[in-house]
Amino acid sequence: HPPTLHSPLKVAVVGTGYVGLGTAALLAYFGHQVVGLDIDQDKVAMLRRGELPIYEPGLGELMAVCGDRLRWTDDYASAIPDADVIFICVGTPPLPGGQPDLRYLAAAAQDVARNLNGKMQVVVNKSTVPVGTGDWVTRIIEEHAPDYKAHQYNVVSNPEFLREGTALFDSLYPDRLVLGGNNEHGVARLLELYAPLIEQDFEAPAHVPRPAGYTRPEVVATSLSSAEMIKYAANAFLALKISFANEIAGLCERVDADIEEVVRGIGSDTRIGRQFLSAGAGWGGSCFGKDTSALISTGEEYGYDMPILRAAVTINLRQRQLIVAKLQKHLHRLQGKRVAVLGMAFKPNTDDLRDAPAHDTIARLNELGATVVAHDPVAMERARREWGHLKYVEAESAGAALVGADAVILMTEWKQYAELDWNEAVKTMRQPVVIDARNVLRGGLPGGTLERIGRRGQSQPQPQSG
């Protein structure tokens, strides 16, 4: 493919959360003129000051080089009329019944519609939404855009696959780009917009280098509904892999096999793959739980049972309970016991606390009367705002959390936790009970009691690979 001469487009990104910020930064980096819009005025004010409302490694650096190609507003009238392409990236959090709450999407679609200019603007839905939502958004736009000319507008689905913590890498070097639309104009516009990404015709940022061997993403052009389904099916499958590893881990404990050896043995089969085949405290975060529930509830709407997904969810909940059960195995009554929890966010390198397993663990420890001392390298400030209903004492460092504790639970696999000198650290504890809920501690723990998921606790030091 010859290098393409790219013409910059004008882009509006509605919703500046994890997905919207990544999208805005990526497109501005490629040379497009981008305005990020959010109804949260505090967020907009922060962004205007050059501060990031979320923790995402490398994102600030990327934004800093975009200069005035990237601006922020809370005003639809200043962002939408000029845009060639409008991305909707608002949240779709779960309702109690499992379906996603589409009220933010509906509000955003209405405000977008009221400000469309009647020309060939393309509205792209990047939020994760149930199959059929694209058509619904089209109808909302038709209702609220008086000058709407149906054949001219197009709603396209462009689901997002980034992982928090590695969002930039995932956005710059994705495996695939899914573009779902029912008429050619919208998809063609997105191909134009994403040309630098598709051709990999951009200078890789120094802090997110292009991986060796990476060439370009596969472009998967589909119908609107298929694109919407792809996003859910992908997340459901990844969640399933984790639950599968956890189910096998439970049996490993009973038959004295080691899940780490087992997943190495099965994951090296390219038909299976090693990724997302890790036993531990189970999945969390803003997507897997929400998206599996949404898929199950879509099935219910159509009278179609989805037993594999239901089982994946059940296993995930069981896994969370297992952590406290392992603690009870060693400490028995937890009343009055001091338990250190290392890691609050659902995974390392993010401050996202949504559906984090640590939340349920701390809540359960509260119920059982334990004193919780918690630490997270980046999520503690957010926890102060969002976890006010939980009782825990903040620790200044991982080491400080352990002092005088009866047990420690390693909840999130932050590198710095794995790299602690555990043999020394446990000497400061009242009882050296370590629950490694992510199977990250290598070797044994001669001075303490090490409990892991799906493997014997006091195993001998192991080779890292092979």
Ligand code: NAD
């Ligand atoms: P988020 O909650 O971090 O951000 C959503 C933003 O939208 C917020 O800043 C909110 O203020 C803003 N917003 C709400 N209503 C608005 C409106 N009417 N107009 C303008 N802004 C509005 O959400 P997120 O994590 O970025 O996720 C967004 C969507 O992307 C969800 O559907 C999610 O499922 C999907 N997704 C998320 C991830 C992820 O890792 N976070 C990955 C892939 C897909």
